[in-house]
Amino acid sequence: MKKILKISIFIFYFLFIGFSLIFHLESGELIAQNFLSFAFSMLKIVPVAFVLIGLFEVWVKRETIEKHLGDNSSWLGFLWAILLSGTTVGGLYVAFPIAAVLHKKGAKLSVIFTYLGASAICRIPMMIFESSFLGIKFTLVRLLVSLPLIIISSVIMGNILTKTNYAIARH
Amino acid sequence: MLILYLVTVILVIISFIINKQKTIKALKIAIKKFSKIMPAFLTMLILISIVLYVFPQELIIKYLGIGNKYISTLIASLIGSITLMPGFIAFPLAGILHQQGVPYMVLSAFTTTLMLVGIITFPIEREFLGIKITIIRNLTCFAIAIIVAIVTGFVFGEIGI
Structure with a gap:
């Protein structure tokens, strides 16, 4: 149940973003911008951190x-x-x-x-x-x-x- | 940043030379952990994108720049707890606020809660540390941030004894 709710929130969020980008809704565009800038800055670090954690665990x-x-x-x-x-x-x-x-x-x-x-x-x-x-x-x-x-x-x-x-x- | 990548690549190569199986196992662990935490990260990204839309920088500057410094300190600590900002945004923002005459005490409350307290990172923290520790840690850190802000106020002569 909780999982379904979570997935529907994800879907709703991305639908809203997609809708905003198509129809140039300012609020959605700004939110999308925030999402992307944070996603990029995290994706730069997090995978590397997990590789190091993996090495740490085995060695x-x-x-x-x-x-x-x-x-x-x-x-x-x-x-x-x-x-x-x-x-x-x-x-x-x-x-x-x-x-x-x-x-x-x-x-x-x-x-x-x-x-x-x-x-x-x-x-x-x-x-x-x-x-x-x-x-x-x-x-x-x-x-x-x-x-x-x-x-x-x-x-x-x-x-x-x-x-x-x-x-x-x-x- | 580049150093981190370099170090990681070198470590993986060394590890691979010493023991192939162990290295593959390590990478598998990394992928497994990463995919397990992805939903929590996604939740956090969604939250932060909305929160930063609701509290844009202009609004933060407006609310922290006016009125009673104690109330500003409280507001600053709440905004700092809710939002999440990388240092390269937060400190220049604090610098602007300082130029506008916002007391150090308020800035301290803002930056310290920003660093220590994470309502946005709650989904991730809970995944790794459990809900009880997450709540206790965040409450304790909030209290610490308030103490830091008050001491800062004393040191800079913004509040007298």
Whole structure:
């Protein structure tokens, strides 16, 4: 039922776009433009990210991830997560599958949350861009305030969810 | 961007030389994961195309540029949570807003929620992390963004103690 609804929304959306393009309806044309520009920018990154995730899954041993990012890992696990996030490109939509595969390989939840939060706020190319438009002080304040809060909240959330034996849906 | 492609191609080639089977398996995993997530991506693209139509840049500039800074901060955080923008659009926009006299606090609320909170990416996040984590993560990150905005306001002397 939910699937049928979803498919009919997809069909309705694309019918509307097609109709707008034929009859030059401005709203539909603008929406189509938005759709295409975002689709392109994602298709540039997402397939590559999935290939890397695939390679990661077959080559990296579970023990390695468990040791460095797992339940018994030290604070270094958080450092790894932040360093990894600094090199993540795209945005959260790339970080989600990476987080999922890290968790599958045994990384603990608090490290996963730290990685997700950090990949939203401290991607290096993005910070350079940000500081060039809003000033380095702005970027530093944002980074120095948000990063500790991300880590603290990740540890709290991770511990609570682990205690209640929460399991992420497997993919 | 080019580096990412290069690195990926090189890694695939190295992997292929070391172990053909494993590499094929990796590519199969990639295709399987990608096709599985496609509907969620499509949903997200549809949502974002409509949301950006409803909140065009002119409207954002208009609403954040006027009135009480606390209300603007709240509006900015809500717009940032709902919309999704790549950095190369968001930061120039923030730069324009700054030139128009919008306080740093408001800009901070906007860019931080834009990065951390994702209502549009909800379908994808749910697929990978489950609905519970998705909700908790987004609420926590919203709170963090508000704190960041307030501290920014203090640092830039926009709000006094």
